[in-house]
Amino acid sequence: MQVPAPVDYERALSLDHAIELLERYGPDAKIIAGGHSLLPMMKLRLLQPEVLIDLNNVTDLGYIKVESNEMRIGALTRHSELLESPIVSEHFPIISEAERVIADPVVRNRGTVGGSLCQADPSEDLAAVFSALKASVVLRGSKGTRVVPVREFHSGPYSTVIDPGEILTEIRVSLSSPCGSAYKKVERRVGDWAIAAVGVVLRVSNSRADDVGIGLTAVGAEHYCAYEAEEFLVGKELSEETINECARIAAENCNPSADQRGPVDYKRHLVEVLTFRALGKAVARCKGGSQ
Amino acid sequence: MTAVSDTETTIGFGRVLRKEDVRFLRGKGNYVDDIKLPGMLHGAVLRSPYAHAKIVSINTAAAEAHPKVRAVVTGKLLETLNLAWIPSLSHDVIAVLATDKVRYQGQEVAFVVADDRYAARDALELIEVEYEVLPAVIDAKTALDPSSALIRDDIEGKSDNHIFDWDCGDQEETDQVFDQAEVVVKQEMLYPRVHPAPMETCGAVADMDPISGKLTIWSTTQAPHAHRTLYALVAGLPEHKLRVVSPDIGGGFGNKVGIYPGYVLAVVGSILTKRPVKWMEDRSENLMSTSFARDYHMSGEIAATKDGKILGLRVHVLADHGAFNNTAQPTKFPAGFFHIFSGSYDLRSAYCQVTGVYTNKAPGGVAYACSFRVTEAVYLVERMVDCLAQELKMDPAELRMRNLLKPEQFPYLSPTGWEYDSGDYPRALRLAMDIAGYETLRQEQAEKRAKGELMGIGVSFFTETVGAGPKKHMDILGLGMADGCDVRVHPTGKAVVRLSVQTQGQGHETTFAQIVSEVTGIPIADIEVVHGDTDSTPFGLGTYGSRSTPVSGAACAIASQRVRDKARIIAAAMLECSPEDLEWESGRWFVKGDPSSGKTIQEIALAAHGPLELPDGVEGHLDGQCVYDPPNLTYPFGAYICVVDIDKDTGKVNVRRFIAVDDCGPRINPMIVEGQVHGGLADGVGMALMEAIAFDEEGNCLGGSFMDYLLPTSLECPSWETGQTVTPSPHHPLGLKGVGESATVGSPPAVVNAIIDALSVYGVRHADMPFTPAQVWRTIVGSPMRTDMAFK
């Protein structure tokens, strides 16, 4: 049994209470949501917070709803709830496809969307998904609420722009943009983190891409995003040739590092293969008229 | 093919639910960590962050000042007790706590005993150790370079990292065979370091009673008796005042054969504090510091005629034993049973040479037939045969069929001195090919290839040598590898059997009851199996190397036979006839020609404890004992076929089918045998596709958690297709051969052969396990990686 360092515990009874507790305990306090990233780090003593503020009783932070032409996901929504949501599967196959390959059912039953984004693990799947979707997050603190695009939220491995006193409350995704999306991941074994993964979101008019989102994870892409590849594809006809070229550009511009999941050349190669496949699938979905 | 015993049963061999599962399924198992004694304290080990470093100083003052800390132990303190170093299982020593320097990452440096586990762990952070980092020897291939750092400067006169050279077979004759051969194929291969990774990590509870002087150690051990004797020898404790208890064990796979520093530290903690002390390692400690398996760099050569008659095998091995030579194997065999590497084939000559070296890695290793190295041997020969098939452009199944030993060649004396007991190899291979639909699969493969898709079919055939072993050849630290068994029938006809071996999940409580039942006719449900406690079981060397059924199973069969023989004398006294007039049917002696007059074993048991007058020299009660010294080893074998599909763009391997035909002689409980085979196959898929403990240049262990050291799940495993042939061992009283490690030995080469078969369209002949997607892709593009090092 790996045992964490001594830690105090507070149960937040409401969002306001949680913010008040954060304020009271300062930077030595940590929000705990699903605990599936935080607790492993505490057990390895990589993190030794003095207080845990448990968000799990703030149940009104768990929801998936449609409002103002946006899908809004509460921060405490579990992976499994996203996976099962009809709204999600109808509009955003990229999310369902990603959720199917995130961890395992045990982790998905507890792990939350908010925790995933705040953890900012460089191999996080949902970070790439919401980056591809150009979603935004709602941050609330004692000084008020701000809405930050996901592409500005992450500031590096394990770091975000969230202030110590703030809580991520909601993720917002516009319903108007996509006509096709897809997520492709390769892992060494089921439930493992990605060696590389690619999410693609497309809007097509007159068989040309007029909006493109390409998210990458585990390959050192800034903000989990393949900017150059997106830029290349916008306005282009979606032929096999352009898709190929787009995939090549995504691979060329990512920045993987070697580890036991794979060497750099392989990861780069994988980005090309997966971008090509995800684009192909998203294009097919656009053409099929259905998501 | 269905064996006679393949039916549900209440007596003897056949399918019966495992007795032990009643408690396991209800969460009522009793593992070491479930042991809670009044006043028990908890220990935690401080480990080295470095692979190789001099210890300059250790300051424990702050830890000792922690209000919940009861003792802090360092190597210096152990030196005063003469316990800083203890003998390894291979004529070396291992450090209990480092005194001079640390030699691998994760090595034990200090031990804290505290009121609870949390405090013990907290106090570790209060110990200050000053290290002076030394260059580490990580690549076994450079360990013998004069420029490499000297790891074992504790050994007097040692000037290099060499441990041993050992060879076997007729070198001259083999060289001649190679010189004259039409075809010679050479291939280097690595069987990477893997970990047994049992679900339960290692641990111990030590309780020294200061009044009686009796020390009780509950520990995760596969060999309680061997441990007791070693504690007695090492610590000078009187053996009759030592009790080792191995309660339920959550998987062993060889991981729990040796004595780890943590066990000794729990004992020291209990002696110092006069309280029971529990030490239970965590997952990372288990993966980083306990016995690994394999780590064999092998260079093989195979000689043959142009038309595919295999003539000879020649192998050089560089064996990476880590920082201390702590493999478990019979004394005379520093490379275990690697010399079984000539496999299942009729060769003219074979020769192997093994060099063991020290590196700055965790010592080991005993795992799943590893210490006895059959796994490495089978991998070597089965890869070499496939390399030859590719060279000769022959079908690998056909090449094997041509060269397999014939049934009439048994008993067969191998070129390296083994005497294979029995086998019908071609029948097993043919059966596997039939179940697989081999010819149809080859057609499908041809069609897929034409479409540019990657499909592979891998064949392997293995012969194991298990059940170690004859006392005159085999001992561990001077203890002969014989095992005792004691069967007693109670007055009411129920029985208890006491074993020296200890189950770690293999189902001994069921199978050993079945052995007694098979011989005596007492219902399985009426037989209690007692094991794991040295105070209530006879001496023996324990469970590993698939030896329980071949050795203890034989002891149990003979002890049961002695019960039956004695029952005959007692029945004769009851029936007032001579024992020779009686005939046996299951559970009953009756008068020949008069089946109605007889006595059941239960009636006999009661009479044996009653006033009945027995012939002179016959004592009362109904019991039997045996110490079994096996006349030979047993040789289980099998034919495996694996089918894989590979995504050539991502490198991802999908194991589509796996066919396993095993011959372990008669099956005591076919259900348990299948379970053993299923588990071993999963392990084989794991080793072939994902398991490896690699190290970076500084010697950091890259497999120190289950996020990094991957084990396969059901989703990586196909639905296993199993089959069997039954060739009894002629020298085992019940013909049994043992099956614990068959599948883990036979499956990795089948999977790898399938993968290489798929990739052969790129001209690939070999690459090393594990075939992660990255390794497959790198193999396709012509630059496979060394899987024992950090990927670059």
Ligand SMILES: Cc1cc2nc3c(=O)[nH]c(=O)nc-3n(C[C@H](O)[C@H](O)[C@H](O)COP(=O)(O)OP(=O)(O)OC[C@H]3O[C@@H](n4cnc5c(N)ncnc54)[C@H](O)[C@@H]3O)c2cc1C
């Ligand atoms: C075995 C295993 C396998 C996994 N595999 C994958 C995988 O394949 N792909 C993948 O993407 N992920 C994977 N994960 C990670 C998993 O998805 C995340 O651990 C989880 O979703 C994070 O969410 P959580 O609710 O558990 O966060 P927690 O662990 O509770 O918190 C994580 C961090 O976020 C902070 N935090 C949480 N919620 C908020 C909030 N609302 N506002 C502000 N800060 C907050 C916490 O303070 C903490 O710093 C795996 C995890 C495990 C244990």
